[in-house]
Amino acid sequence: xxxxxxxxxxxxxxxxxxxxxxxINERGIEGAPTLVVEILLPxxxxxxxxxxxxxxxxxxxxxYWMVDRDAHGxxxxxxxxxxxxxxxxLTGNQTLNAAPLPDLGLPLASLWA
Amino acid sequence: xxxxxxxxxxxxxxxxxxxxxxRRYEIHEGELxxxxxxxxxxxxxxxxxxxxxxxxxxxxxxxxxxxxxxDxxxxxxxxxxxxxxxxxxxxxGRISERGVEGAPTLVVEILSPxxxxxxxxxxxRLYASYGVPWYWIVDPDARVxxxxxxxxxxxxxxxxxxxxxxLGAEPFPDLVLLPAALWA
Numbered sequence: 616x617x618x619x620x621x622x623x624x625x626x627x628x629x630x631x632x633x634x635x636x637x638x639i640n641e642r643g644i645e646g647a648p649t650l651v652v653e654i655l656l657p658x659x660x661x662x663x664x665x666x667x668x669x670x671x672x673x674x675x676x677x678x679y680w681m682v683d684r685d686a687h688g689x690x691x692x693x694x695x696x697x698x699x700x701x702x703x704x705l706t707g708n709q710t711l712n713a714a715p716l717p718d719l720g721l722p723l724a725s726l727w728a
Numbered sequence: 729x730x731x732x733x734x735x736x737x738x739x740x741x742x743x744x745x746x747x748x749x750x751r752r753y754e755i756h757e758g759e760l761x762x763x764x765x766x767x768x769x770x771x772x773x774x775x776x777x778x779x780x781x782x783x784x785x786x787x788x789x790x791x792x793x794x795x796x797x798x799d800x801x802x803x804x805x806x807x808x809x810x811x812x813x814x815x816x817x818x819x820x821g822r823i824s825e826r827g828v829e830g831a832p833t834l835v836v837e838i839l840s841p842x843x844x845x846x847x848x849x850x851x852x853r854l855y856a857s858y859g860v861p862w863y864w865i866v867d868p869d870a871r872v873x874x875x876x877x878x879x880x881x882x883x884x885x886x887x888x889x890x891x892x893x894x895l896g897a898e899p900f901p902d903l904v905l906l907p908a909a910l911w912a
Contacts, residue, residue: 625750641767
């Protein structure tokens with residue numbers, strides 16, 4: 616994901632909405648995708664939570680989800696005036712339905728290995 | 729074939745200390761193999777095939793499908809990161825915190841210009857020598873899926889799927905997936 620010539624990242628999962636597909640080229644995606652998902656790991660937790668939150672807000676990635684494997688939770692953020700605000704914080708037996716995929720219907724419990 | 733490296737033989741300990749810089753590091757019989765991060769076409773095909781295999785295996789409780797980066801620790805000096813791995817129920821006990829310890833049921837490699845030679849040559853021999861029962865080679869440029877079955881220690885081409893033929897292949901004989909849906 617090439618956000619600029621000096622900011623290149625490899626998120627765990629990226630969703631590129633149909634309106635942004637032309638941003639995909641041979642190298643990856645040039646510019647902001649629709650959604651970035653990071654799976655928090657002990658060694659990347661701080662980076663994903665603090666550094667990447669600022670990194671993804673700058674090029675205006677509209678949605679950022681963080682999946683916390685240890686806490687069995689998913690935090691969904693929406694970009695609003697250059698800051699991510701929480702739109703959903705899911706745990707337990709809840710179903711993952713959050714922008715930009717409001718009809719996803721993914722049972723959270725099915726994620727954990 | 730047993731490779732005889734002239735330099736130091738690398739082990740899992742060396743592998744675990746390698747940087748997380750986006751490139752794919754592997755250790756083949758003690759020798760380091762480095763390939764650049766895959767391009768867009770490769771990743772799109774990998775996700776589509778991985779998602780289809782995952783949905784199929786999950787619905788039938790056949791086992792676990794995992795996509796790279798995921799370590800397949802074939803021995804202390806052979807650690808690989810295939811694009812997609814399927815571990816059937818009878819082998820799920822081999823999954824540890826580190827990855828899978830020993831041969832999974834199926835390994836899928838998606839060819840890209842930088843891995844074409846390795847996938848067809850070195851990996852072919854490695855997977856056979858460690859007894860991986862099934863090996864699929866997916867060629868997004870030629871739009872072909874080749875299915876290899878391990879037979880007496882070497883791979884035999886069991887099926888070559890091209891065009892509009894549905895992808896039903898061992899170890900998923902009832903899988904109905906149109907290869908056309910894979911290509912980016």
